[in-house]
Amino acid sequence: MVPGKCDILVIGGGIIGLTVARELLLRGAEDVLLIEKESAPGKHASGRNSGVLHAGVYYTPDTFKARFCIEGNRRMKEYCREKGLPLLDTGKVIVARKEAEVPVLEELSRRGRANGIEVKEIGAQELKEIEPHASTCDKALYSPNTSVVDPVKILQALENELLSSGRLAIHYNTAFVGLSSGRSVVTSRGRVTFNKLINAAGAYSDFVAHAFDAGRGYRILPFKGTYKKLHPEAGHLVRTSIYPVPDLRNPFLGVHFTRGVYGEVTIGPTAIPALGRENYGLFRGVGPESISILWRDAVLFVADRAFRTVALTEVRKYSRHVFTEEAGQLVPAVKNSDIIPCSKVGIRPQLVDWRRKRLVGDFVVLKDGDAIHVLNAISPAFTSAMPFAEYVVDRLLS
Structure with a gap:
């Protein structure tokens, strides 16, 4: 069972939830409860990304992404050095x-x-x-200034830091179910009454926000990111990270090469419309919501040219031939036999402004009384996490 009450409740144990909780402790919070539906932190988007700390090239200066990415890059590197975590400064x-x-x-x-x-x-x-x-x-x-890290190691270090404080509790295997009253939520392990709340639920952030009657005009649409690897014998073909020029009409960066902190070279991710918020396999994660997701995909396909472009180009990358062709445009020496399977699969919880029928490019933070809802915490959210967490806590306490 979860504690019956707390001062501040944080929903979600990904990179945003953990850094927000850390920021609360840095400001002297004494009674913080973080709930996470999985058995460990960062089991979804936070722990399944390519590990790139972005420098801030892609984002226009008037966005949250530009505002937080540059400082976030510097501070995440500092954190890795302070904690002795893997860090590769390759550019x-x-x-x-x-x-x-x-x-x-x-x-x-x-x-x-x-x-x-x-x-x-x-x-x-x-x-x-x-x-x-x-x-x-x-x-x-x-x-x-672009670098590469091990996201899971960072998540584990943050978890250890939080638990060692003695001022915060983390309850895993505890899912948000709904709102009981204005300051009480129902979880899969009991009710929790709170004074303040931060929704950092990632792929389920819209579900949580809607329970509070917040962000009704937004919907999360999942995109599947699949990866492949270079055979170790072909690893010498890539020294750093190699990215294509992206289509600036949509928020995806394209299939790219990344040399990881342990020497492996991954290729990906794709951005294929998925059938579920956890649709990691062909049928895994497909459920009753898949019908409504398909309907939203169909509506956006008609209404939004950028989404239509993504849908038509990305689904082709299920073909090994097309995927290899894309990789070869960046590194022509890569042969079909150099590309081998990779078990890594991620889901990007992309926010859609449903009133305008448009993919949302920037982070979205909504304040609703004593609750903050973090929506669209997509790339470069991992890089941006620490200064972004400061902003979220500022909004909560203002």
């Missing part, structure tokens, strides 16, 4: 696959400079010095 290159992408690459360069980050346009020869096997059209973008 990243963004390459243009065709001439039409060069103006977009130049726009990313402008955004990076506007955000105050170190970014450099480089020619094909300079690219070869950084990534000898990468290919680009005319020029590429180099981001030296």
